[in-house]
Amino acid sequence: MSAEKYKLGVGNKTMATKEVETVVSKVVEKDMTTALKSNSTSTLLCSMLVWPGIIALPLVLTYNDNYKNVFNRAWYDESVNEYIDTKANGIKPLGLTLGLLAVVVGQIFMLFYFIIKKYLTVNIDIQKTGAREYNLMEGVRTHLAQPEGFIMLGGYLIGTWMAGLMPTSYYSFQGGINVKHVIMQLLLQDFIQYIMHRLEHVGKGLIYEVTHKPHHHFTNPRIFDAFNGSIADTFCMILIPLFITKEIVHCNVWSYMAFGSLYANWLTLIHAEFTHPWDRYFRYIGFGTAGDHHVHHKLFKYNFGHLFMYWDILFQTYKSPTKVSVFNNEYI
Ligand SMILES: [Zn+2]
Numbered sequence: 001m002s003a004e005k006y007k008l009g010v011g012n013k014t015m016a017t018k019e020v021e022t023v024v025s026k027v028v029e030k031d032m033t034t035a036l037k038s039n040s041t042s043t044l045l046c047s048m049l050v051w052p053g054i055i056a057l058p059l060v061l062t063y064n065d066n067y068k069n070v071f072n073r074a075w076y077d078e079s080v081n082e083y084i085d086t087k088a089n090g091i092k093p094l095g096l097t098l099g100l101l102a103v104v105v106g107q108i109f110m111l112f113y114f115i116i117k118k119y120l121t122v123n124i125d126i127q128k129t130g131a132r133e134y135n136l137m138e139g140v141r142t143h144l145a146q147p148e149g150f151i152m153l154g155g156y157l158i159g160t161w162m163a164g165l166m167p168t169s170y171y172s173f174q175g176g177i178n179v180k181h182v183i184m185q186l187l188l189q190d191f192i193q194y195i196m197h198r199l200e201h202v203g204k205g206l207i208y209e210v211t212h213k214p215h216h217h218f219t220n221p222r223i224f225d226a227f228n229g230s231i232a233d234t235f236c237m238i239l240i241p242l243f244i245t246k247e248i249v250h251c252n253v254w255s256y257m258a259f260g261s262l263y264a265n266w267l268t269l270i271h272a273e274f275t276h277p278w279d280r281y282f283r284y285i286g287f288g289t290a291g292d293h294h295v296h297h298k299l300f301k302y303n304f305g306h307l308f309m310y311w312d313i314l315f316q317t318y319k320s321p322t323k324v325s326v327f328n329n330e331y332i
């Protein structure tokens with residue numbers, strides 16, 4: 001009798017515990033929704049600043065042709081013809097220097113946004129297991145010191161510019177940022193990157209092991225893992241597409257600068273451990289989000305595109321992060 005009573009007691013206790021857990025989880029969920037709502041204004045403001053910030057340098061310098069007041073006329077070629085005429089005296093490094101600086105300025109804005117978002121607002125980790133804990137300074141150091149990332153990219157940009165390997169239009173300062181050229185570069189770069197990415201994954205053989213496997217060490221990436229991979233991976237997935245893209249889209253120095261900074265920073269942002277305020281809107285128009293890229297890192301066989309999901313939709317390799325059960329899919 002007492003044993004039966006005890007059993008019943010345990011049963012009641014379990015039932016009560018379950019009820020409490022349900023109530024607690026409902027309260028947490030409600031709190032989370034309220035926090036996210038009250039959070040949305042500040043994060044939206046923050047995100048509205050980060051994208052123009054990424055292209056701040058070319059925007060400021062081309063506004064009212066400001067660059068003409070800032071730089072000595074002898075330091076740059078205003079037109080393609082001027083570049084061709086003066087090339088024999090040496091290629092001018094100003095465009096290249098500004099291009100590298102544009103990415104640095106973009107990265108500073110991006111990092112500011114990320115730190116405010118991570119430490120001052122409520123965030124939802126993309127994966128249910130949660131993001132791994134890390135020290136911010138270690139993250140920043142790891143991010144900036146990647147030989148596969150900025151050092152290799154910088155080397156490519158300096159080499160191609162100073163050796164005169166870029167099409168002549170790239171050396172011209174004439175005209176501002178051409179939006180059509182920037183969009184074409186982003187789309188083409190991402191499309192070639194999609195093809196290279198899929199080729200690296202084919203068969204999971206030696207090519208995959210040497211090139212791309214190190215980047216897939218991260219099944220639940222954080223933002224600072226974006227350029228953490230291998231030299232061969234950066235060569236195949238970033239440098240080859242860049243080399244082809246420049247041969248097809250002939251733009252001026254400002255459009256190249258805007259494209260470069262958008263590309264480098266967008267690649268970084270899609271590796272974030274939490275969702276961004278613009279992700280829902282991006283998903284509607286097929287732009288790549290952190291959730292989309294987490295699907296690739298977690299499941300390997302979907303979402304080979306980075307900036308856009310169009311190629312994945314076209315070649316039937318797209319999977320929405322909202323359909324992945326191990327993700328916090330109702331919030332992303
Ligand atoms: Zn990645």
Ligand SMILES: [Zn+2]
Nearest residue numbers: 197201212296
């Ligand atoms: Zn991959």
